Amino acid sequence: MAGDGAGNGSDARRTPEEEFPPCCRKARASAPESEAKCHETVVSGWFSNSSLSDKDGKFMYFNNPMWPGEAHSLKVEKILYQGKSEFQEILVFQSSMYGKVLVLDGIVQLTERDECAYQEMIAHLPLCSIPSPKTVLVIGGGDGGVLREIARHSSVEHIDICEIDKMVIDVCKQFFPDLSVGFDDPRVRLHVADGPARELVEKPFFEMIARALKPGGVLCNQAESMWLHTHLIQDMLSICREIFKSVHYAWASVPTYPSGVIGFLLCSTNGPPVHFLNPINPIDKQETLKCKRELRFYNSEMHKAAFVLPSFAKKELSSFLSSPLTV
Numbered sequence: 067m068a069g070d071g072a073g074n075g076s077d078a079r080r081t082p083e084e085e086f087p088p089c090c091r092k093a094r095a096s097a098p099e100s101e102a103k104c105h106e107t108v109v110s111g112w113f114s115n116s117s118l119s120d121k122d123g124k125f126m127y128f129n130n131p132m133w134p135g136e137a138h139s140l141k142v143e144k145i146l147y148q149g150k151s152e153f154q155e156i157l158v159f160q161s162s163m164y165g166k167v168l169v170l171d172g173i174v175q176l177t178e179r180d181e182c183a184y185q186e187m188i189a190h191l192p193l194c195s196i197p198s199p200k201t202v203l204v205i206g207g208g209d210g211g212v213l214r215e216i217a218r219h220s221s222v223e224h225i226d227i228c229e230i231d232k233m234v235i236d237v238c239k240q241f242f243p244d245l246s247v248g249f250d251d252p253r254v255r256l257h258v259a260d261g262p263a264r265e266l267v268e269k270p271f272f273e274m275i276a277r278a279l280k281p282g283g284v285l286c287n288q289a290e291s292m293w294l295h296t297h298l299i300q301d302m303l304s305i306c307r308e309i310f311k312s313v314h315y316a317w318a319s320v321p322t323y324p325s326g327v328i329g330f331l332l333c334s335t336n337g338p339p340v341h342f343l344n345p346i347n348p349i350d351k352q353e354t355l356k357c358k359r360e361l362r363f364y365n366s367e368m369h370k371a372a373f374v375l376p377s378f379a380k381k382e383l384s385s386f387l388s389s390p391l392t393v
Contacts, residue, residue: 113159114139115173115324133294133324138174140164140322146241151233158241164322166241168209170234177322181211181245182362184328187318189215190364191330191372192286193222194345196338200224203278205261208234213248214359218349228257267298269305272333276309281337285310289329292317292379299329303386306333312388314342316372318363330372343390345369 114137140161147158157169165178176184189212193199198221204212208229216225229235235256239246249256266287275285290298292315299315306313310333317329334340348366373390375383 108142108145108157108159111142112139113142113157113161113167113169113174136324138322138324140167140174140177147237149233149237151231153231154234156233156237158237167322168238168242174322176209176211176242176245178242178244180321181209183318183320184323185211185215185245186361186364187316187368187372188212188286188288188330190218190345190349191316191332191342191369192284193219194347194349194366194369195332195340195342196282196284197347199347202226203228205266206230209238209242210235210246210248211242213251213254214245215248217248217251217253219347221347222253225251225254226257227254228259228261230258230260232258267302269309272306272309276333276335279335281335282340283335283337284340284342285331285333287331287333289315289331291323291325291327292329292375292383293325293327296379296382299331299383300386302331303383306331307386307388310334311336312340312342314373314387315375315383316342317375318368318372343370343373 115133141163143160143162145157145159146166147156149156154171159167159169161167161177164180167177168175193202193216199219200222201224202216202222204216204225204227206229207213207227208231213225213227216222235246235249235258239249248254272285279285287302289302292299303313303315312334314332315329316332317327319326320328332342334342345366349361
């Protein structure tokens with residue numbers, strides 16, 4: 067990955083407004099006089115997911131429409147990389163508490179300290195729920211962390227990953243080798259391309275995934291925060307109830323994600339029964355020894371606990387979920 071953040075040929079074909087992601091266009095609409103410049107998010111040694119700079123370099127703050135009423139800041143020790151790909155702005159910095167941090171379009175994607183929670187859970191919740199996974203498709207995941215975790219499963223024969231932004235892969239290989247090691251596995255086949263579904267939380271995407279899965283195949287999808295996006299979670303669950311045989315929701319603590327919580331949507335197709343709530347393919351000991359890296363977050367007890375919802379979330383989501391006994 068290379069780049070200094072300067073504009074390129076594709077930028078010249080865009081209108082000024084089109085250069086901004088939707089979240090920032092909404093923010094600018096609330097203060098159009100600011101002529102805010104998107105994503106210059108390091109202010110006086112702090113990164114914030116809710117800062118903008120104006121044309122004179124002065125900073126203002128706004129509420130990101132994705133997380134209204136809140137902002138999360140991290141102390142920046144050193145900026146390690148700033149660049150702009152064809153698709154997004156990329157920032158890597160060394161934080162004082164969470165190690166190196168990857169930011170895309172002003173939004174934290176991962177930190178060295180807590181990446182284990184997301185990477186391990188999104189990989190092992192589905193793969194430990196079926197007896198002998200063979201073929202895995204990863205959509206996104208250019209940092210390589212999910213690949214690293216999938217590689218623990220010796221039954222897996224083929225791992226395909228589709229990532230739209232080659233620059234993300236290259237930057238992560240340079241600055242996050244403990245994650246990008248996942249690309250070194252000989253079972254991995256990389257496809258740098260855009261998929262036919264633009265929105266990864268809408269019905270056409272889930273229908274496409276269901277068609278691609280074998281009988282008894284499983285899907286695990288990032289599914290927002292139950293503290294902030296209950297209505298979005300309900301929409302996803304409702305759509306998937308129409309498409310899949312069973313639909314479940316799990317969650318994990320990830321401190322640097324908005325609200326400190328991230329959710330996972332787990333679905334299975336018609337075919338052999340899948341009991342998501344009780345892992346039948348545990349990897350806690352044997353596979354960890356083979357991988358030379360201990361699991362830092364996932365274990366069989368955490369797997370089971372991830373499906374236990376707080377009372378408020380249970381009230382809001384239970385009518386959209388499959389029964390615990392449904393397979």
